[in-house]
Amino acid sequence: MTPRSPAAPSGSPAASALVVTIDDAGRDVRLDVTVAAGRTLAVVGPNGAGKSTLLQTVAGLYVPPVARVAVGERALTDTATGVLVPAHRRAVGLLEQRPVLFGHLTCTGNVAFGPRSAGTSRRTARTEAHHWLDVVGAGTLARRRPGSLSGGQAQRVALARALAAAPDVVLLDEPFVAVDQPSVPRLRRVVADVLRGLTAVVVTHDLDDVLALADDVVVIERGRAVDQGPVRAVLGARHSAFLAGMPWLDVADPHDPPHRPRHGAATTPDRAPGTIVDVTDSHAPGPQPSAARPAHEQEDEQEHVDRPRTVADHADRVAALVEPALATRGDEVVAVADLLTGAHGSPVLARDAVAALPSPVFENSQMDGYALRAADVAGATPDRPVALRVVDPVPAGTVPAPLEPDTAAPIMTGAPVPAGADVVLRVEDADPARFVDPGSVVRVRDPLAPGTYVRPTGSDLAAGDVVVRAGERLGPARLGALVAAGVAEVAVRRAPHVLLVSTGSELAPAGASLGPAQVPDVNGAALAAALREVGARVTTAVVPDDDDALARALADVPADVDVVVTSGGVSAGAYEVVRQTLGAGDVWFGHVAMQPGGPQGAGTVRVAADAEGTAVPVVAFPGNPVSALVSFETFLRPVLARAAGLVPAERRRWTATLAEPLDSPPHLHQVRRGALDADGRVVLVGGPGSHLVARYAAATLLVQVPVGVRRLEAGDEVEVWEIA
Numbered sequence: 070m071t072p073r074s075p076a077a078p079s080g081s082p083a084a085s086a087l088v089v090t091i092d093d094a095g096r097d098v099r100l101d102v103t104v105a106a107g108r109t110l111a112v113v114g115p116n117g118a119g120k121s122t123l124l125q126t127v128a129g130l131y132v133p134p135v136a137r138v139a140v141g142e143r144a145l146t147d148t149a150t151g152v153l154v155p156a157h158r159r160a161v162g163l164l165e166q167r168p169v170l171f172g173h174l175t176c177t178g179n180v181a182f183g184p185r186s187a188g189t190s191r192r193t194a195r196t197e198a199h200h201w202l203d204v205v206g207a208g209t210l211a212r213r214r215p216g217s218l219s220g221g222q223a224q225r226v227a228l229a230r231a232l233a234a235a236p237d238v239v240l241l242d243e244p245f246v247a248v249d250q251p252s253v254p255r256l257r258r259v260v261a262d263v264l265r266g267l268t269a270v271v272v273t274h275d276l277d278d279v280l281a282l283a284d285d286v287v288v289i290e291r292g293r294a295v296d297q298g299p300v301r302a303v304l305g306a307r308h309s310a311f312l313a314g315m316p317w318l319d320v321a322d323p324h325d326p327p328h329r330p331r332h333g334a335a336t337t338p339d340r341a342p343g344t345i346v347d348v349t350d351s352h353a354p355g356p357q358p359s360a361a362r363p364a365h366e367q368e369d370e371q372e373h374v375d376r377p378r379t380v381a382d383h384a385d386r387v388a389a390l391v392e393p394a395l396a397t398r399g400d401e402v403v404a405v406a407d408l409l410t411g412a413h414g415s416p417v418l419a420r421d422a423v424a425a426l427p428s429p430v431f432e433n434s435q436m437d438g439y440a441l442r443a444a445d446v447a448g449a450t451p452d453r454p455v456a457l458r459v460v461d462p463v464p465a466g467t468v469p470a471p472l473e474p475d476t477a478a479p480i481m482t483g484a485p486v487p488a489g490a491d492v493v494l495r496v497e498d499a500d501p502a503r504f505v506d507p508g509s510v511v512r513v514r515d516p517l518a519p520g521t522y523v524r525p526t527g528s529d530l531a532a533g534d535v536v537v538r539a540g541e542r543l544g545p546a547r548l549g550a551l552v553a554a555g556v557a558e559v560a561v562r563r564a565p566h567v568l569l570v571s572t573g574s575e576l577a578p579a580g581a582s583l584g585p586a587q588v589p590d591v592n593g594a595a596l597a598a599a600l601r602e603v604g605a606r607v608t609t610a611v612v613p614d615d616d617d618a619l620a621r622a623l624a625d626v627p628a629d630v631d632v633v634v635t636s637g638g639v640s641a642g643a644y645e646v647v648r649q650t651l652g653a654g655d656v657w658f659g660h661v662a663m664q665p666g667g668p669q670g671a672g673t674v675r676v677a678a679d680a681e682g683t684a685v686p687v688v689a690f691p692g693n694p695v696s697a698l699v700s701f702e703t704f705l706r707p708v709l710a711r712a713a714g715l716v717p718a719e720r721r722r723w724t725a726t727l728a729e730p731l732d733s734p735p736h737l738h739q740v741r742r743g744a745l746d747a748d749g750r751v752v753l754v755g756g757p758g759s760h761l762v763a764r765y766a767a768a769t770l771l772v773q774v775p776v777g778v779r780r781l782e783a784g785d786e787v788e789v790w791e792i793a
């Protein structure tokens with residue numbers, strides 16, 4: 070590694086060239102790629118072109134049938150000679166699109182992990198970690214845990230981790246796609262600075278990355294390098310033709326407003342080694358940011374005026390708005406009897422609930438039959454059955470007398486087993502196979518093991534056991550278990566109160582007969598239920614597309630409302646009541662790069678519950694029912710679930726295989742509805758249309774197709790969230 074920072078604690082050998090040869094008929098990839106020592110190569114091309122094969126091969130995560138990877142003189146992979154340095158022994162720092170950080174370690178711990186695994190002392194590893202966190206501008210995050218980081222912060226920490234491994238080669242795979250949009254220019258500058266003098270490969274679909282980070286570029290299509298050379302030469306004269314031929318490359322919209330500074334798009338694309346390119350605004354046309362405010366604020370402003378927010382960024386902002394409003398609610402103790410009325414919904418426990426009673430409360434019979442003593446019938450055979458005198462029966466709900474030897478008590482399922490009895494003979498196994506009157510005789514043909522068909526006291530739960538844990542929601546069975554265990558009261562999270570406002574003059578209340586051009590208020594029903602499912606108390610309102618009506622609805626907000634959620638009225642129509650009424654205040658309206666759920670709003674609104682009006686967070690969802698539900702799942706549910714203390718707070722998510730191909734607008738994060746087929750593969754349910762609420766209802770999964778993906782094939786992997 071070339072010393073590029075005087076404080077670098079590890080020894081830094083000079084950079085070496087990376088030479089890669091791949092011949093992989095199976096994947097149809099044939100590549101010869103060289104990255105000169107100390108230079109950065111951008112790899113661009115459509116999805117499935119072979120970019121991943123290249124990265125995986127260099128990282129040692131994949132071995133093509135014929136391949137050679139060498140850094141300087143040292144071969145890491147050489148199928149001709151059988152050389153294969155395992156991935157963890159390669160000095161290759163990989164920064165993934167969505168790096169996974171260890172949740173239980175601090176940021177320092179995450180970055181120190183590599184050096185520690187390589188045998189560095191704890192102290193030195195921590196010093197190195199702090200150094201690299203400083204280098205990537207994440208020094209202040211050292212003691213935080215990954216769960217509390219934004220996408221951009223997490224990416225910085227992951228970059229520090231990749232660099233702390235003292236890599237000979239740095240690989241970056243779409244390094245900014247998961248980063249909140251406003252942070253990208255700054256982070257890109259950090260990365261550009263860090264990469265200087267290192268041998269690096271950046272896979273990207275973003276022209277800004279090519280311009281800011283790379284010295285050289287290779288264009289890969291269908292597994293072949295179709296163009297390569299210095300960025301200036303490849304882009305240079307052929308700039309527009311090059312770009313026009315590459316629809317998968319994210320480039321500036323030519324119709325951008327002229328004031329918008331593009332990140333170096335109009336600059337000389339090459340950069341001399343050793344210079345920092347200011348990719349945010351140097352050489353950009355239009356006014357330069359004023360020096361009066363810090364650069365990051367100016368950056369933020371430019372970014373969200375002009376670019377759609379990323380999903381992660383909007384999610385972070387909604388969380389930052391809503392979380393504080395929910396944090397002060399605290400817990401309350403409620404009687405279990407009150408929970409049974411349904412008034413509290415199904416709340417989440419704030420503390421463990423402990424059993425006051427064992428369950429079962431007393432030893433009782435599992436069958437209708439005869440309670441008897443096992444010892445009395447130990448010698449029974451079909452030929453020489455044992456005769457027992459029948460005593461008074463024991464119906465459920467009665468306290469039986471102790472059982473004398475050589476007697477049998479008719480007993481019903483659930484009734485207390487008489488003292489002295491230790492088994493129950495099923496009535497159908499008795500001779501005769503029916504209940505006979507007290508004083509008669511019943512015969513037993515076989516011995517019975519002690520305990521047969523007897524349910525011991527506390528066999529489900531002992532007194533003092535935890536019945537329901539803190540963080541668990543009181544669903545039906547848990548409520549039943551609380552009652553079984555004699556729990557009288559529980560501490561629950563105080564439910565947040567959400568005002569849900571459906572907007573639209575076309576809306577008719579659920580179940581009402583429809584006037585001409587009216588539609589049922591789907592969102593009022595579906596969002597209210599979705600909110601309740603994560604522990605909220607909901608007040609609903611329906612307002613027509615009339616500013617005064619919305620203003621009145623907000624003026625009437627109950628004093629204890631914690632959050633206002635609206636649906637509809639946020640897009641480009643002529644009667645966008647939410648946008649018009651709230652946009653004048655402290656609410657951002659704009660686009661998030663997702664589909665459905667593109668138009669969004671979030672901010673605070675002063676509700677007139679008290680004289681001054683309290684500022685309450687408001688989250689405005691688009692009106693299309695699928696858009697509203699997907700927006701809820703993406704932006705609000707995780708926040709409410711966390712606030713409710715639900716464990717886990719996230720929907721179950723995993724990576725599944727597609728059973729069919731799908732297309733997606735590459736500049737948007739698309740969320741499709743799906744289900745699993747008999748083989749556990751993902752089939753799509755309905756098309757992408759955001760009015761298809763019945764199709765949504767038939768789905769069990771949300772299928773997440775990230776930005777940058779134009780098409781996925783059957784067999785490709787996608788992230789899915791379980792919604793039903």
Ligand SMILES: Nc1nc2c(c(=O)[nH]1)N[C@H]1C(S)=C(S)[C@@H](COP(=O)(O)OP(=O)(O)OC[C@H]3O[C@@H](n4cnc5c(N)ncnc54)[C@H](O)[C@@H]3O)O[C@H]1N2
Nearest residue numbers: 571589590591592593637638639640641667691692693696
């Ligand atoms: N010229 C443009 N038109 C639209 C754009 C755009 O960018 N430019 N965005 C489209 C997208 S994407 C969406 S999503 C919607 C968002 O619209 P609004 O949030 O303003 O919602 P409305 O116009 O009020 O309604 C849209 C649609 O949803 C139905 N709706 C609304 N509320 C409910 C409800 N509570 N229950 C059932 N159905 C509801 C409404 O009847 C409309 O059909 O805008 C696109 N247009």
Ligand code: MOO
Nearest residue numbers: 665666667696759
């Ligand atoms: O973004 Mo809209 O939410 O696609 O239908």
